Amino acid sequence: MPSQAATFTTPVAEAPLRTRYGPAWRLALATFAVLVALLGLTLGASWIWGVGLWGIDIPNVWGFDLTNYAWWIGIANGSSLFAAILVLRRHSLRTAVNRFAEAVALAAAICAGLFPIIHLGRPNLFYWMFPYPATYEVWPQFRSPLTWDFWGILTHVIVTGLLWYVGLIPDLATLRDRARRPVVARIYGLLALGWRNSVRHWSYHQAAHRMVAISMLPLLTMMQSIVALEFATTLVPDWHETRLPLHFVATGLVQGFAVVLLVAALLRWGLSLERHIDDQDLDLLGKVVLAGALMSAYLYAGEILLSALGGPSERAATLHRIFGEYGVFFWVGAALSVLTPQVLWWKRARLSIGVAVAVGLAVSAGIWFDRYSIVVGGVQYDYLPSLSRGYAPTLVESGLLVGTVGLFVVLLLLFARYLPVVSMFEERHDEHEDAA
Amino acid sequence: MTDALHGVMAEFDDPGGLEEAVAAAKRDGYTRLDAFSPFPLPRIAAELGARPAAIPWVALLTGLIGGAIQYAAQYWLNVVDYPINVGGRPLHSWPAFIPATLIVAVLWTGVATLLVMLVILRLPRLNHPVFAATGFERASEDRFFLLILASDPRFDPGRARTFLDGLGSRSVQEVPACG
Numbered sequence: 001m002p003s004q005a006a007t008f009t010t011p012v013a014e015a016p017l018r019t020r021y022g023p024a025w026r027l028a029l030a031t032f033a034v035l036v037a038l039l040g041l042t043l044g045a046s047w048i049w050g051v052g053l054w055g056i057d058i059p060n061v062w063g064f065d066l067t068n069y070a071w072w073i074g075i076a077n078g079s080s081l082f083a084a085i086l087v088l089r090r091h092s093l094r095t096a097v098n099r100f101a102e103a104v105a106l107a108a109a110i111c112a113g114l115f116p117i118i119h120l121g122r123p124n125l126f127y128w129m130f131p132y133p134a135t136y137e138v139w140p141q142f143r144s145p146l147t148w149d150f151w152g153i154l155t156h157v158i159v160t161g162l163l164w165y166v167g168l169i170p171d172l173a174t175l176r177d178r179a180r181r182p183v184v185a186r187i188y189g190l191l192a193l194g195w196r197n198s199v200r201h202w203s204y205h206q207a208a209h210r211m212v213a214i215s216m217l218p219l220l221t222m223m224q225s226i227v228a229l230e231f232a233t234t235l236v237p238d239w240h241e242t243r244l245p246l247h248f249v250a251t252g253l254v255q256g257f258a259v260v261l262l263v264a265a266l267l268r269w270g271l272s273l274e275r276h277i278d279d280q281d282l283d284l285l286g287k288v289v290l291a292g293a294l295m296s297a298y299l300y301a302g303e304i305l306l307s308a309l310g311g312p313s314e315r316a317a318t319l320h321r322i323f324g325e326y327g328v329f330f331w332v333g334a335a336l337s338v339l340t341p342q343v344l345w346w347k348r349a350r351l352s353i354g355v356a357v358a359v360g361l362a363v364s365a366g367i368w369f370d371r372y373s374i375v376v377g378g379v380q381y382d383y384l385p386s387l388s389r390g391y392a393p394t395l396v397e398s399g400l401l402v403g404t405v406g407l408f409v410v411l412l413l414l415f416a417r418y419l420p421v422v423s424m425f426e427e428r429h430d431e432h433e434d435a436a
Numbered sequence: 437m438t439d440a441l442h443g444v445m446a447e448f449d450d451p452g453g454l455e456e457a458v459a460a461a462k463r464d465g466y467t468r469l470d471a472f473s474p475f476p477l478p479r480i481a482a483e484l485g486a487r488p489a490a491i492p493w494v495a496l497l498t499g500l501i502g503g504a505i506q507y508a509a510q511y512w513l514n515v516v517d518y519p520i521n522v523g524g525r526p527l528h529s530w531p532a533f534i535p536a537t538l539i540v541a542v543l544w545t546g547v548a549t550l551l552v553m554l555v556i557l558r559l560p561r562l563n564h565p566v567f568a569a570t571g572f573e574r575a576s577e578d579r580f581f582l583l584i585l586a587s588d589p590r591f592d593p594g595r596a597r598t599f600l601d602g603l604g605s606r607s608v609q610e611v612p613a614c615g
Contacts, residue, residue, distance in 0.1 A: 009577055131513055139513040141520060143532040151506075151536040151543070159546035166550060170576070174474075177573035193560035196567065197575040199471040201557050203481035207488035208553040211495040215545040218538065226535050428578075429475035432451060 012422045013171075013178050015271055021417055024270075029413050035406020042399035043118060051121050053396045059236075059379045060391035065119045067371045068401050070227050070248065071255075072112030072408075073156075074367055077220045078256010080105035080160050082288075084216040087167075087209065093284055095426040096277045099171075100267060100415070101260045102164035107411035108259075109160050111404040113153045118400070126150075145230040152226045159219055163212045169195050169205070170425045224249040231374070237317035238378040243306055250299055254292030254337060255367040261285045262360025263412065265353045267421055276422045279351050286350030289359060293341035300334050317381040325390065326377035329369045336366025442565035442613045443470075443585040444596040445572075446605035451477055454580040457603045458483050461584065464599060468588035472566070472581040474574075494552045495545045502544025507537045569611050583611065 046053055056063040083101040086094035117123045129150035131139055140147050172192035179185035195201070228248035231239040264285055268277040307318035322330050340362040349355045376391045415421070448454045454471055458480050461469055471480055481488075514520070515527045554560065566572055566583065575581055582605075584596045593610060600608045 131509060137518075139518045141522075142510040142514050142536060143522065143525070143529050145535075148535040148539070151539045155539045155543040155546075159542060162546050162550050166553075174576040177576045190562075193554070194562060194564060195559070196564055197472045197474060198557075199473050199477050199481045200484050200486045201559075202473065202476040203478055203486040203488045204491060204553050204556055206476050206478075207491035208549050211491055211549045212546050215495065215499070215542050215549070219542045222535065222538055222542075226539070229535070425475050432475060 009174065009424045009428065011273070012276065012420045012424050012427075013174055015416075016175060016418050016420060017179055017184065025413065025417060029410065032406045032409040032413065035403055036410050038399050039403025039407055042396045042403055043114070045396055046118050046400070047123055051119065053394060055392050055394045055397060057389065057391070059382060059387045059389060060376060062119075062375050063391055064372075064393045064397040064401060065115050067368065067375045068404065069112055069115035069119075070252075070371045070375070071364075071368045072108045072115070072404065073223060073227055074248070074252030074255040074371075075259050075364070076105045076108035076112055076156065076160065076256070077224055077249075078253040078258075079108065079260045080163070080216055080256070081220045081253060082257060082260055084163070084213040084220075087213040092430065093281050095423050095430055096281045097260060097264060097285070098426070099164075099167065099419075099423045100263055100412075100421050102160065102167065103412060103415045103419075103421075104259055104263055105160045105256075106157070106164050107408045107415075109153070109157045110411065111408050113157055114404060115400070116149050116153065145226070145233055148226045149230065152223050155219060156223050159212065159216060163209075163216060166205070166209050166212055167423060168419065169193060170197070170202075171420045171423060173197065174424055175420065221249055224252050231378070236379050236382060237313045238321055238381065239374070241306075241310075241314070243303060247299055247303065250292075251296050251337065251367055251370060254289065254296050254341075255364055257285070257289045257292050258341070258360045258363035261289050261356050262364075265356035265360070267416065269353050271416065271421065273422060276427070282356065283347065283350050286344045286356070286359075289363065290341050290344040293338050293344075293363070296334075297338045300338065313381075313383065317378070320381040321373060321377040324377065324380055326373060326380060329373040329377060333366045333369030333371075333373055336362045337370060338366075340366070440613050441586040441593060442611040443583045443588075443591075444593060444600060444608065445566070445569050445581055445583045445611050446600035446603060446608045447571060448580040448582065448605050451480075451580055453604060454582055455480055455483075457582045457600070457605065460603055461582065461599070465590050466584055466588050468585040468591070470566075470583045470585065472572075472575040472583070474576055474578060474580075490556075491549060491553065495549045498548035498552075499541045499545035502548075503537050503541030506540035507533055510536065565611050565613055570609055571607075579606075586613070 051065075054063060054065070056065070079101045083094075083098050083105065085091075086098050086101075117126050120126055128134075129140055129147055169192055172188050173195035176185050176188040176192050179188055225245040225248070228245040232241060232244045234240065261282075264277050264282065267273060268282070304318070304322070307314055310318075321327070341359055343349045343355060344359065380388055380390075382388065446457065448457065451473060454473065455477070458469065458471055462483065469484055471477070471484060473480070510533045511528065519527050521527075566581075569581070571579065572581065582600070582603075584591060584600070586593075597608055597610070
């Protein structure tokens with residue numbers, strides 16, 4: 001019998017085992033490594049000289065830092081949610097998309113985690129957030145949202161990493177078994193934790209994988225809600241709103257879906273995985289992004305309506321955010337995240353790699369503008385007129401944003417190089433079930 | 437001779453062959469069996485005594501314990517041991533304690549589920565006798581293996597070989613105890 005399983009495993013497994021990976025990959029890695037160096041430089045400078053290097057001031061105490069934090073968390077959450085739902089629904093799309101949706105989530109969560117830590121001003125003392133018996137005999141103040149962030153990011157990075165790693169263990173074993181050089185086999189073997197494909201092991205592994213996926217679901221809504229509640233617990237008129245968690249969760253999910261679409265299109269093109277990430281997968285992903293964009297449109301409309309129904313100061317604050325000095329960020333954000341995905345109504349557009357990349361980038365950029373509009377535009381109108389002051393980022397802050405984009409891409413490039421980008425055992429399983 | 441063996445292993449082309457072999461071995465009275473496959477086979481796993489239904493209970497229980505510990509810690513640290521008056525707000529501001537409680541419950545669930553899985557599976561380990569079997573690396577690709585362990589009370593190398601030979605396997609081999 002010709003082995004179908006082997007024909008499915010080989011192209012995915014051979015990619016990480018290749019000794020050479022082509023000049024395009026090396027060029028991309030070198031380019032984005034420069035941005036990582038920039039990140040190191042700006043992080044180091046912020047660490048040594050403190051946040052005085054940033055453009056932040058009263059009332060703009062958050063500026064770029066929280067904008068970028070909320071933006072990365074959105075990408076992390078959207079792609080994790082997508083991966084978790086696919087695992088739970090055992091959807092056929094999961095074999096194609098799951099693995100790298102989780103990788104995207106992990107890389108984005110790592111980027112997100114940098115911002116609150118560096119924003120502390122004394123990042124090396126971040127562990128003060130943890131209740132450990134200090135010699136000063138003081139404890140953290142748990143009524144402060146700052147501590148929610150600590151637990152939130154810690155949990156997000158660890159649990160996202162676990163979901164990804166648990167799903168990866170059997171595929172690491174496959175790479176170990178196929179590796180030609182003993183040292184490579186040894187490295188993958190250590191990472192595979194001695195997995196030996198025992199049928200008994202498989203059943204516990206599947207149960208654990210699904211359990212970690214289920215625990216992701218509440219985590220994701222809580223994570224974005226915590227970010228939003230940090231805004232809502234302040235007394236700033238535009239932020240002190242219960243709609244904020246919904247806005248952050250929902251628009252963040254669209255952004256995550258869009259980034260998954262973007263990475264799916266790039267991986268399919270870059271690694272010639274047409275067979276694994278097929279037209280139907282891209283079609284479905286496009287529809288998900290489109291549905292998410294419609295949900296965003298609804299939320300934007302609701303936001304304007306609710307503030308119109310609110311008290312005079314909320315109304316004035318929101319009007320100021322939408323039409324004031326920083327209003328352009330609101331409109332550009334809404335247009336990019338709601339209008340550009342409308343092109344996905346056409347099937348031809350959904351199947352086009354170019355459109356997928358363009359929509360993915362547009363929605364991500366749009367949500368960044370939206371977060372900037374909330375963080376900076378939101379504090380322009382306060383109860384005290386003397387508090388109204390503009391904000392512009394310094395070079396160091398911009399360097400942090402560009403640098404984390406570099407870190408994100410480098411992490412994904414390393415992932416695509418050294419790990420199987422598509423879940424091989426799930427493909428074998430599906431193949432077997434289709435044949436049965 | 438018997439104590440130097442880990443077991444006797446048969447190789448199959450497809451999961452159907454493996455499933456029949458597992459059923460036949462159980463009918464024959466073998467109790468200490470293991471099967472290897474490139475993807476999950478829940479029916480065979482149940483036949484071999486896997487009880488993965490325990491995992492969700494572990495997850496639920498550890499989640500509840502983690503959440504309870506987190507809430508209790510916040511209460512004790514901020515209300516009892518180190519009370520700070522912030523603008524006259526109540527010390528036991530329970531809504532502010534909820535986000536970290538829920539999040540840490542998830543953290544416990546995720547970490548405990550993985551750790552308990554590893555404990556149940558006796559992983560990680562650096563080596564295992566089955567890796568010495570010829571062609572075993574294809575267990576992670578497209579081949580299926582049935583192993584009768586030497587620790588089985590009915591085990592006899594010659595008899596196990598003959599038995600596995602009669603099941604329509606591709607090949608049968610003895611797996612030495614230490615590789």
